Structures are given as C-alpha cells and as structure tokens.
Amino acid sequence: GAVVSQHPSWVICKSGTSVKIECRSLDFQATTMFWYRQFPKQSLMLMATSNEGSKATYEQGVEKDKFLINHASLTLSTLTVTSAHPEDSSFYICSAPGTGPKETQYFGPGTRLLVL
Amino acid sequence: AQSVTQLDSQVPVFEEAPVELRCNYSSSVSVYLFWYVQYPNQGLQLLLKYLSGSTLVESINGFEAEFNKSQTSFHLRKPSVHISDTAEYFCAVSGVGAQKLVFGQGTRLTINP
Numbered sequence: 001g002a003v004v005s006q007h008p009s010w011v012i013c014k015s016g017t018s019v020k021i022e023c024r025s026l027d028f029q030a031t032t033m034f035w036y037r038q039f040p041k042q043s044l045m046l047m048a049t050s051n052e053g054s055k056a057t058y059e060q061g062v063e064k065d066k067f068l069i070n071h072a073s074l075t076l077s078t079l080t081v082t083s084a085h086p087e088d089s090s091f092y093i094c095s096a097p098g099t100g101p102k103e104t105q106y107f108g109p110g111t112r113l114l115v116l
Numbered sequence: 117a118q119s120v121t122q123l124d125s126q127v128p129v130f131e132e133a134p135v136e137l138r139c140n141y142s143s144s145v146s147v148y149l150f151w152y153v154q155y156p157n158q159g160l161q162l163l164l165k166y167l168s169g170s171t172l173v174e175s176i177n178g179f180e181a182e183f184n185k186s187q188t189s190f191h192l193r194k195p196s197v198h199i200s201d202t203a204e205y206f207c208a209v210s211g212v213g214a215q216k217l218v219f220g221q222g223t224r225l226t227i228n229p
Contacts, residue, residue, distance in 0.1 A: 006159075032215060034215070034216065034217075041222075042221065042222070043206065043219045043220060043221045043222050044160075044206070044217075044219045045219075046216060046217070046218070049216065093159065093160070095160075095217075097215045104150065104162055104165055105162075105215070105217060106162075107152075107159045107160040107161070108159055109158060109159035110159050
C-alpha cells in the first residue's frame with residue numbers, strides 16, 4: 001500500500017523557536033495533504049488542507065500565521081510551527097489520499113512536538 | 117458538515133471475548149465511513165471502510181462493521197479478541213467523494229488475559 005512518512009518523529013524545542021515538520025508521500029504523488037493535531041487522549045482534529053501549487057486551506061480557529069504550510073512538490077508538504085509555545089505541544093499527523101477513485105487516506109506515523 | 121460520536125472512551129474485555137465498539141454519525145449528505153486503529157506509539161492504520169454496496173464490511177484480522185443508515189451507526193465488532201488487538205480505535209466519516217475526514221473521540225480497547 002501507499003506509504004506516508006514524517007520527519008522528525010520527535011522534536012523538543014524551546015519556547016519562541018520555530019519547528020518544521022515534513023510529510024512525504026513515498027511511492028505516490030499527492031496534490032493534497034492534510035495536517036491533523038492530536039492532543040493526549042483526544043481525537044484527531046483537522047488543522048489544514050495543504051494544496052500543491054496554491055495556498056493551504058485552514059480550518060476555523062487555526063492561526064495561519066502560526067502554522068505555516070508549504071506544499072513544495074507533489075510528494076512533500078511541510079508544517080512550520082512558528083514561535084512555538086508550550087500549548088503547541090501535541091502530536092502532529094499528516095495524511096494523503098491515494099490515487100484512484102474512492103481511495104482512502106494514508107496516514108504518516110506522526111511527529112510528537114514538545115515545547116519547553 | 118459531519119460529526120462522529122464514539123460512545124465509549126474505554127472498553128476493557130477479556131481475551132477471546134467478543135467486543136463491540138460503538139460509532140454514530142450525523143451528516144446532511146451521503147457518507148463514507150471508516151474505522152482506523154492506532155497501536156501504541158504508532159500512526160493510524162485503516163482497519164476497514166464502507167463506501168457503497170454491502171453494508172457489512174470486514175477486515176483481514178477478524179473485525180467487521182455494519183453500516184446502518186436508519187440508525188446512523190457504524191459499530192465495529194469482533195467475535196473473539198486477542199491481546200494484540202489492544203489499541204485506540206477511531207471511527208471517521210467523510211462526505212461521498214470528499215477527502216476531509218472527521219474523527220470520533222476514539223475508543224481505547226484494552227484486552228485482559
């Protein structure tokens with residue numbers, strides 16, 4: 001099946017710094033990717049839709065200036081958490097839909113961010 | 117817009133016992149329905165999905181779910197669980213042809229020996 005990778009898997013940073021998370025589709029192209037955030041013992045909440053060649057679409061309540069998304073190519077989307085604060089600590093997960101009709105989402109393994 | 121409710125946050129069962137994880141959804145349009153499983157410290161994996169056709173769908177590891185349109189439910193069942201089934205299970209919904217998923221709160225399935 002299709003594989004989606006994320007890098008890094010773990011990141012610890014100081015408050016006020018920026019952190020970049022990469023999401024790659026390894027064996028297929030994805031014009032669209034999705035970014036989710038999962039707080040401990042909670043569900044996944046969609047943050048934004050990353051679109052190759054155009055601006056990302058953010059869900060209501062998500063600060064676009066804080067969570068910068070760049071869909072650099074058909075296999076790579078990046079999420080940059082700018083000026084991170086402890087409340088941004090979470091598990092960030094990306095997904096990409098497979099090709100073909102009625103294809104389902106393939107999820108990356110997630111990136112755990114801890115802001116000190 | 118869609119929403120999903122998983123009625124049980126935790127379900128403890130004994131090994132080899134049957135289990136049902138409940139999922140109800142609401143939507144103003146036709147839907148696709150999914151169950152994803154998240155093993156400890158891992159990403160989400162698709163367990164099974166309903167897109168169209170038979171309302172009973174099965175996974176390769178013995179789980180099944182039935183789409184019940186009148187009750188807006190998509191409950192997940194397994195007749196006999198194994199220790200390795202210990203995980204977090206998420207029900208999710210999307211509009212037909214849409215790619216955005218809306219997830220339920222998750223149900224933690226714990227199997228006791």
